[in-house]
Amino acid sequence: MLEFVREDAGFWDVTSESLVPEDAEARAEIVVKQECVAAGLRELRALCRHLGVECTTTEDGSRVSAGSRLAELQGNARTLLLLERTLLNMLMRMSGIATATRRLAEVAGRYGVRVAGTRKTTPGFRYFEKRAIAVGGGDPHRFRLDDAVLIKHNHLRFVSLREAIRLARGVSFTKLVEVEVSSVEQALLAAEAGADAVMLDNFTPEEVERVMGEIGGVLVEVSGGITPENIESYARLKPHVISTSWMCTSAPWVDMSMRITEP
Amino acid sequence: MLEFVREDAGFWDVTSESLVPEDAEARAEIVVKQECVAAGLRELRALCRHLGVECTTTEDGSRVSAGSRLAELQGNARTLLLLERTLLNMLMRMSGIATATRRLAEVAGRYGVRVAGTRKTTPGFRYFEKRAIAVGGGDPHRFRLDDAVLIKHNHLRFVSLREAIRLARGVSFTKLVEVEVSSVEQALLAAEAGADAVMLDNFTPEEVERVMGEIGGVLVEVSGGITPENIESYARLKPHVISTSWMCTSAPWVDMSMRITEP
Amino acid sequence: MLEFVREDAGFWDVTSESLVPEDAEARAEIVVKQECVAAGLRELRALCRHLGVECTTTEDGSRVSAGSRLAELQGNARTLLLLERTLLNMLMRMSGIATATRRLAEVAGRYGVRVAGTRKTTPGFRYFEKRAIAVGGGDPHRFRLDDAVLIKHNHLRFVSLREAIRLARGVSFTKLVEVEVSSVEQALLAAEAGADAVMLDNFTPEEVERVMGEIGGVLVEVSGGITPENIESYARLKPHVISTSWMCTSAPWVDMSMRITEP
Amino acid sequence: MLEFVREDAGFWDVTSESLVPEDAEARAEIVVKQECVAAGLRELRALCRHLGVECTTTEDGSRVSAGSRLAELQGNARTLLLLERTLLNMLMRMSGIATATRRLAEVAGRYGVRVAGTRKTTPGFRYFEKRAIAVGGGDPHRFRLDDAVLIKHNHLRFVSLREAIRLARGVSFTKLVEVEVSSVEQALLAAEAGADAVMLDNFTPEEVERVMGEIGGVLVEVSGGITPENIESYARLKPHVISTSWMCTSAPWVDMSMRITEP
């Protein structure tokens, strides 16, 4: 995370270094301005420890109300000011994702269905976004292209579905083999050909229902256009998992600020 | 940007490498599903060139309609599939920011006012987000803590406003000296003490109007809680610049997809 | 892979730079001194391409006889000499692993059983060693700690087996949940508690046989002390996979050399 | 060495993080299963210190018996589990090399002859392999292409031996000038032309004996195909040094394991 501090600082913080004494100590607090599910506090603690800043924080995953204090920091004043923006950017983005995930997960959870993220994440920041999904109670899904086999429409331009599944099975017994399908028939074919899971891409609830009724022994993932507005219409059909990028691509960051409390 | 590809790929893309022949060539297109201002195409071209993929793209900053083709790619099929998610994540996030910036800038521009971003950006991805703001017609504001002096409330816990401005003037003649103020009086004091610019933090339009009427010779930046809904109420007062993180923290990503057109 | 060249070169190759003209062109060939399964040629091609060296190579995974030419290179003479040791080290180590893997896989394959590697790999070189296992016909198993859940004895010091499986199931539907077990009873318990796979650690063939007879619906992995000498005694019991680090920790490198053919 | 931990961990250790409490403390021990010469303990201590794990270890270079405890570790339980594989891989590989080096060095040492390694090392891991050779009592030889001049057959395709030595002498007075030779005559010529050392490449003991009898004032290095089986036949001729890659390319890793002793 030091590279994030360097990205924000450049050569040196020309403001703090000209205004704040080199050895001044201070306390600061990070306050959240909206109700949210807190995330990024583990990462905050690691970064503070690395730079010699002491801190106490609330727990990742806890729901906090507007005005709550997420963290108290104590250390060199210039270091606190140097860290301010990076810490807030991490916490605001991650808490935004965790809060959105929790919102989706609470609806789906009522039906015993898991909510998963996708690989639509900010380049260079995926670890943090996947962590926030987990903190929010979601399933982080594939971390990368090498964790599991996911056969998508673009792959099927090069090979038949049946052959694709046969080849995919040869990769490693440790990798799930999932197929993105665009029709009920394709879903059934994938299951019959030996896939571990099918991803129903942009299916209507009616189509999902048909698949759930006819398929057996494979995991069913519903995906495509899922939002807080429509998730329940899918969740009540009890697929194994509903995946969406909504928490990463559409949910706002949580507003927070850091205040020096004792200079 | 190769590190973004590595973040997404891990050791190797187990799906493509098992399903697509090593030397297969293909064409692909990237299509946008919503009207937007395109951004990230320069970065797409650079990454494609680096990996031996030929491409033609629309122009960054152009407004494109839903269904438009942003880019056509041609090259090794596995490389195209390897790049798919990284290219889309860059384009979707950057176009989301550019589109939001354009929306704000069009309103403000009617009054001759500029819209600027802030340092509330995703850690590790700031270059791309600042670029998207510029592409959208916004002012990227400070890139880092070392580009300009910005004296904020937290700094004033350690030093008086007048002394802060005096010290800040000593940093470098190349650096703007700006002061974040929280009252009309403080704004006037900062101007009188020699600041180049004042940032009016969370002022009502009425307060801004009062500052604009009484202050002279310094740049006025309005900041705090600016959204598409309220920007006009500030813009019509003709401050020099209105800054906001709304395009980075609240605007959704633009939906896009990549499709193999000729395997 | 450029970092490997830098590791070998230091500031500059004091020998070639003092003896070989800066613009001399040359051809070279890489010859193998023992029969082996070739691996590392894809990586050789990528590195050569990056440094402007033309090359033609045999195929990764092909069995080649002693004295065969694996690759012909053409380019700047100093560049060829600069690359010599790095290319050979990659090829020799990777071909050693691929050859050993093939030897094991041929025996196991007769019974329809897969051979997998482990995470006992050289730090910093795992990608290449996993690739060599795949080239040799093996299953690369987990790439990292984040690809799949593998509950080992050390974990069970902190949590009961049943609870461990329950918690592990919550990680992600994309991750296999496997349990390393040390007795037949533990294997059956893990299966009953919902594991996807059990790793029989240091079981005798008799114990493996007993597990195979009593267990159902989970993958069985045999592990611990597997060598070319004893693999058949396990393979004939038809577990799903036999894993071993033997190809990484005990198999010798294949001897090769590079010869300048036309200076 | 942190990059080795990251290579093994990926985003996060999904098993430990779901099964072991975040703040659990534990003790662990690393036990060796075969008699060996221990190496890598200095590196273990450095990595543990960096991650806040306390440790006590035996000494690098000490001969330890099967079942001995090489290290005791105490710290955060998740950290211990995170480090397990990386520490073991370093120790197992390095101890394998040190043990093999010691075996060769004991034979050669009886005749006052040194054993040296070569540049046949695992890419990315050379520092550790060279360190292990030194720990085992060997001479690490050149670290890189820039430490010393070594004129090999491939160089002599571009320049005569005499001219090569003349040019090489101009590199730096701090660099040894050594020539790889393939005949007794070439050895004598190199010595006469001013080389500091000759490397007798794949000579029979009889040829070595002839060189030792006729040459004077230069170091003689015997190289090519040296193993524990034939080293004595060369060592008794008392060349200055015998070099081999056997300890890196053919010696097995030492088997070890880490056990949580107190959760």
Next chain:
Amino acid sequence: MLEFVREDAGFWDVTSESLVPEDAEARAEIVVKQECVAAGLRELRALCRHLGVECTTTEDGSRVSAGSRLAELQGNARTLLLLERTLLNMLMRMSGIATATRRLAEVAGRYGVRVAGTRKTTPGFRYFEKRAIAVGGGDPHRFRLDDAVLIKHNHLRFVSLREAIRLARGVSFTKLVEVEVSSVEQALLAAEAGADAVMLDNFTPEEVERVMGEIGGVLVEVSGGITPENIESYARLKPHVISTSWMCTSAPWVDMSMRITEP
């Protein structure tokens, strides 16, 4: 700064590691052999802290006499010897720059004129050189190409001066717009067209005087060939700033040495 230590050390310090016991503790002092302005001590403290070496130092920016002790160090003896050359190289170079800057700044300061550096710095070491300029009492000027707009002769091959200034004003309100000019007329034109500053490139004192008399409202920077010999002839004309690379390209390093005082 660890990468500087690695650059100097290579694999390991073969001298200290063979001569000094691994756990020896020692004290050392760094003594300066010439009168100078000390710089680099903040960086020394950071590097020492990182490697567990305790230190006390004089203040950056203080003028010290020949024979003074700049720093006392205490810690592991091998670590002290490992750091010796890197610490000295940093201090010697930075103190040389700070001393030269101070010499220029004292002359210019008598007339209320600032001395600034340029971007003529050693690649990879700019942070340290800019820091030394600041420590010496100079203005560090642009850190990079992205801090401020500086329109130079080469840019004006592509666009007219007036258009250039218009375009530059659109970059960001946070960026100074400066124009390098080569005649009095061009200076006046730039000022009239809206530049914030003009850089008078290689002007005679007479030409500078003419500009100062006729121009108003813009900063005037004098640049080109400034040395301690001629700076006063420009400073007495009271431009706002005089910039030069003399302290980086022509001033000698300060001689220093480190001595082990208690082994």
Next chain:
Amino acid sequence: MLEFVREDAGFWDVTSESLVPEDAEARAEIVVKQECVAAGLRELRALCRHLGVECTTTEDGSRVSAGSRLAELQGNARTLLLLERTLLNMLMRMSGIATATRRLAEVAGRYGVRVAGTRKTTPGFRYFEKRAIAVGGGDPHRFRLDDAVLIKHNHLRFVSLREAIRLARGVSFTKLVEVEVSSVEQALLAAEAGADAVMLDNFTPEEVERVMGEIGGVLVEVSGGITPENIESYARLKPHVISTSWMCTSAPWVDMSMRITEP
């Protein structure tokens, strides 16, 4: 070298990107303003090639007169402007060192004596400085602490001279063993104890003469305070090598500029 361009550029070159069309092509030339020995052109060619800029250059090591053109470049105009400062900084610093080295080497060379550099180099830029020394006709001496053993006064606080040499001989037959001595007696003792070379540290010419007369069979290096003014007084005593940091710590950079010739 790309990291040097990034250090100079930051996010983007705000001047060129606002003034110069994205696809403008241009030619440029680099002209030297003083007579010098050119160095850094090989590095310039490599960097240009990497960024798609075509170039023709004079030869490294050639003496060029004031006003000469060192290089002609052709390519994208923004790329040329982006590279300008980095290329010039490399060439100016390296040519300064090469010119100073040549000056010393010509004097010493008349007596058959070599001139060597030291490890007093700019952190992060040593490769380039050592290369410049070689280009200027000097001996680059040790690249790092791991190339050769150099026993200095600080080491002898921990071990006797005789024991130090004995231990150092055990490091590797490929490493020179040199001892820094401070008296004639110590020089003779070092030679007698088996050192390969002695470094006479701050000896008067008379003391050097005495050593040369009494010592035999070891290399003699004269070091300490060598400048163009006093080098001949040492060189005529014909030590093997004279080493100095003068070319790195005291010689000025060569002045150069880049001019766009055809926009």
